[in-house]
Amino acid sequence: MAVTDDEAAELIPSGRITVLQCRAHWVRTYLSKAGLLESPRRNLHVITGKGRDVLAAKAERIDIRFLDTFESFRDWRVRASSEPAVPESCRKCRRPLRQLFLRPMNPIRFVGSLTGEGANKGVFVTTLDFSREATTYVVRVQHRIRLINGQRLAALMIQYGVGGRVRGTYTIQTVDEDCFSDSTG
Structure with a gap:
């Protein structure tokens, strides 16, 4: 792939990762959903037997149309398409939530719940605000946790x-001065 330094450094709207990293993540996800790649543990990706068969067949192009030939990928897309629509601003790097916890808890118990479910990231929402201790805590843990307080939640609800x-x-209309200008000079 011919990727310039500027393209490699471009960040997604959140500013947390590059577009290139985000796309690589989704490539891994798509290949995994098709059964061509597996991830036995974090940051370890292994090609499957089915993936080796695809490589041996020397497919001209591996894209969505090609991946749709795999039942597991089609099933995953059907499930994903039944989820709520994703706002345009989030489409560059969509990371769907795998599980939703709807019970009151503090950030420490939330991290415990994530760990118990084998998850490494989560979104913690409150209608109030987070204490300084809570915001400090989620930065220190190995899990990636997004905190959304009541003010941000209200803004998101209005936005979407x-x-x-x-x-x-x-x-609100303004006068279009070009409409009244003398075009003959």
Whole structure:
């Protein structure tokens, strides 16, 4: 792949990883869902027997159409397509949540729940705010945890039209001076 230094350094909107890292992650995910790659542990990816067969067959192109020939990949896409639509701003690097915990807990118990379920990342949402200790704690643990407080939750709900309704829409117009200019000079 011919990737320039600028392209390799470009960050996704969150600013946490590069677009290249994000795309590599999704390539690994897609290949895994098709059964061509497996990850026995974090950061270890191994080609499967089925993956070796694909390489031996020298497929001209491995893309979504090709991966759709694998039943496990099609099944995964059907499940993924039944999830709520992803906002345009999130499409560059979509990371769906694997499991949802709906019970009150503190960040320490939340990390314990993630560990118990074999997860390494999670989103912790509260309608209030997080203490300084909680925000410090989630930075120190090995899990990747996104904290969303009440103010951010409300902003996200308004931004994506969740839990509210439009009461009115306003159009603000300005005069288009080009329309009234003398084009003959």
